[in-house]
Amino acid sequence: MDDFKESTLQRVTRLEERQDNTDKKIEELTNDNKVLGRLTMLMEMQVESNKRQDEQMQKQNETMLKMSHSMEKMSDSYEKLDGRVGSLEKIQSDNKVADWFKTKMSNLLFKIVPTIIATLIGAYLLMRFGLK
Secondary structure (H helix, E strand, O other): OHHHHHHHHHHHHHHHHHHHHHHHHHHHHHHHHHHHHHHHHHHHHHHHHHHHHHHHHHHHHHHHHHHHHHHHHHHHHHHHHHHHHHHHHHHHHHHHHHHHHHHHHHHHHHHHHHHHHHHHHHHHHHHHOOOO
């Protein structure tokens, strides 16, 4: 009977050890399950955050495209304006030359014509009064 007792005690001891091991495994699995729940929640939050970032990046991309298009239009307008300013400057320069020529010619006419008229009047008077 002693063998039976001893055998039973050994079996009970082994069962208790197995139960302890099983309890440890259950506790570890419970902790892992809690961590897994947290990880799942964090992943869901990250996915939502990524969706918002994608939407924001799409809006920024659209804004950048609009800005690029506006800058292209502005550049084209600037080139047209630069061409118009250049042609106006050329016209103004041509007008300055024409004005200078007109001014010189009118000054010349105002000096020569009165001199010619005075000379003709003087010659007429000299011929009229007998200075031959």
